[in-house]
Amino acid sequence: MDGNLASFDVCIVGGSISGNYLCYLLSNTNLKIIVIEEHEQVGLPFQCAGIVSQKLSRLIDLPKEIILNRVKTAKIVGPSGVYIKLSGKEEPYIIDRIGLDRLFFNKIKLNENITYIFGERFKSFKYVRDNHQKLVLIETSKRKLKAKMLVGCDGPLSSVAKSLGIKNKNLYATQIRIKGQFDENEAAMFFDKRWKELFGWIVPEGKRIYRIGIASSKNIVNNFRVFLNRINLNMKQKIDQQGGLIPFGLMNKLAFENILLLGDSACQVKATTGGGIIMLLIAAKYAANCIKTCFKQKNFSKKTIKKYYEIPCRSIIGRELKTHYLIRLFLERFSEKDFEKLFQIIKTTKIENHFSLYGDMDFPKALLFQLLKLPFVISFFFKFLMKNPELLVRLLLLIFFKVEVES
Numbered sequence: 109m110d111g112n113l114a115s116f117d118v119c120i121v122g123g124s125i126s127g128n129y130l131c132y133l134l135s136n137t138n139l140k141i142i143v144i145e146e147h148e149q150v151g152l153p154f155q156c157a158g159i160v161s162q163k164l165s166r167l168i169d170l171p172k173e174i175i176l177n178r179v180k181t182a183k184i185v186g187p188s189g190v191y192i193k194l195s196g197k198e199e200p201y202i203i204d205r206i207g208l209d210r211l212f213f214n215k216i217k218l219n220e221n222i223t224y225i226f227g228e229r230f231k232s233f234k235y236v237r238d239n240h241q242k243l244v245l246i247e248t249s250k251r252k253l254k255a256k257m258l259v260g261c262d263g264p265l266s267s268v269a270k271s272l273g274i275k276n277k278n279l280y281a282t283q284i285r286i287k288g289q290f291d292e293n294e295a296a297m298f299f300d301k302r303w304k305e306l307f308g309w310i311v312p313e314g315k316r317i318y319r320i321g322i323a324s325s326k327n328i329v330n331n332f333r334v335f336l337n338r339i340n341l342n343m344k345q346k347i348d349q350q351g352g353l354i355p356f357g358l359m360n361k362l363a364f365e366n367i368l369l370l371g372d373s374a375c376q377v378k379a380t381t382g383g384g385i386i387m388l389l390i391a392a393k394y395a396a397n398c399i400k401t402c403f404k405q406k407n408f409s410k411k412t413i414k415k416y417y418e419i420p421c422r423s424i425i426g427r428e429l430k431t432h433y434l435i436r437l438f439l440e441r442f443s444e445k446d447f448e449k450l451f452q453i454i455k456t457t458k459i460e461n462h463f464s465l466y467g468d469m470d471f472p473k474a475l476l477f478q479l480l481k482l483p484f485v486i487s488f489f490f491k492f493l494m495k496n497p498e499l500l501v502r503l504l505l506l507i508f509f510k511v512e513v514e515s
């Protein structure tokens with residue numbers, strides 16, 4: 109093989125939050141790292157509602173400037189307009205997402221072992237042998253290079269994942285930032301059959317600016333118009349508009365020969381909210397540990413990557429992501445009446461306390477187990493499953509046989 113090609117230990121594709129954070133976690137090693145980012149600047153284009161649980165400040169050293177606001181209440185609005193308000197110990201942050209992406213980049217950009225290249229696209233890779241060692245030969249839009257390990261941090265449409273035969277199922281998302289008169293302390297979620305895979309949201313950025321958006325699998329432009337009419341928005345105060353994709357489903361395979369996937373490329377995204385930041389930060393710590401171990405053991409096999417990255421990830425976040433997905437399968441099938449009935453149960457019982465005590469935006473399993481101990485909740489879900497037998501079959505296949513059936 110061509111000995112003149114630039115050679116790296118690790119090649120990270122994607123210089124957004126997962127790529128930058130992983131690179132930062134590896135920056136205390138002697139590994140020679142290259143990050144390939146197709147855009148010209150870190151953090152742009154901005155594509156996020158920026159609502160993240162307080163775990164963020166436990167996972168990373170979070171500067172105050174990144175936190176723009178905090179919300180005390182979650183307002184959940186059913187299709188008929190009936191709603192409940194939930195509040196608990198959790199007061200999620202509304203973050204400066206561009207700032208978060210740049211935080212780690214700024215910490216490592218002068219590190220002599222780290223090279224960032226912007227405005228360049230990863231195109232493909234193939235395995236090659238060099239001195240009896242298996243390497244990855246990477247082709248970008250401008251050059252070829254070789255690396256011992258390749259990490260796909262290249263988001264929902266990941267080209268690295270595609271090269272491995274993995275294709276995410278994505279939702280379309282659109283959002284505006286607008287001056288408005290909503291509650292500054294409240295994040296609102298609007299459910300509707302037309303955008304059943306997620307919801308419409310109003311997230312208060314602070315200083316009377318709101319991030320208002322929606323995600324759905326189809327008719328996004330029309331659905332957004334319907335949603336904006338529903339909340340009576342005066343568009344004269346619009347500041348800007350963003351769009352993006354949100355991966356939807358269960359977490360992908362993460363480990364391959366010399367290669368791993370992280371973040372949206374691996375579908376490490378909560379199917380209930382579309383949030384990916386907390387999950388990918390947790391996964392990045394395992395990814396960094398795995399990469400360090402691979403270099404220590406000089407072993408880049410799929411088996412080693414699975415042992416030190418995929419298996420711990422599955423047990424810590426994979427199961428929770430599955431729970432999010434199961435909850436989503438229920439919500440997708442909820443009718444107006446089901447939402448009303450559930451809200452009624454929540455309002456007329458002491459169930460709200462369960463949300464304050466056990467509620468966790470990222471890890472819903474504990475709350476779910478507690479709720480499923482309550483007879484009126486069991487009765488609601490039993491009746492719901494009897495009305496939706498195909499869902500029952502799908503849940504059983506998913507839980508017991510790990511088989512996913514498309515609806």
Ligand SMILES: Cc1cc2nc3c(=O)[nH]c(=O)nc-3n(C[C@H](O)[C@H](O)[C@H](O)COP(=O)(O)OP(=O)(O)OC[C@H]3O[C@@H](n4cnc5c(N)ncnc54)[C@H](O)[C@@H]3O)c2cc1C
Pocket residue numbers: 121122123124125126127144145146147155156157158159160228229230231261262263264265266267281282283321351352353354370371372373377382383384385386388
């Ligand atoms: C509208 C919207 C709202 C959201 N709101 C929230 C929220 O409130 N809370 C939350 O936690 N999450 C939210 N998310 C999800 C969150 O933004 C993602 O989970 C997170 O950005 C994933 O980070 P990532 O680094 O894995 O991927 P991305 O942020 O998608 O970054 C991928 C990077 O790879 C680059 N890239 C892609 N392909 C290539 C290539 N071939 N070559 C080189 N570079 C490439 C891209 O330019 C990009 O910089 C939202 C997403 C959207 C779209």
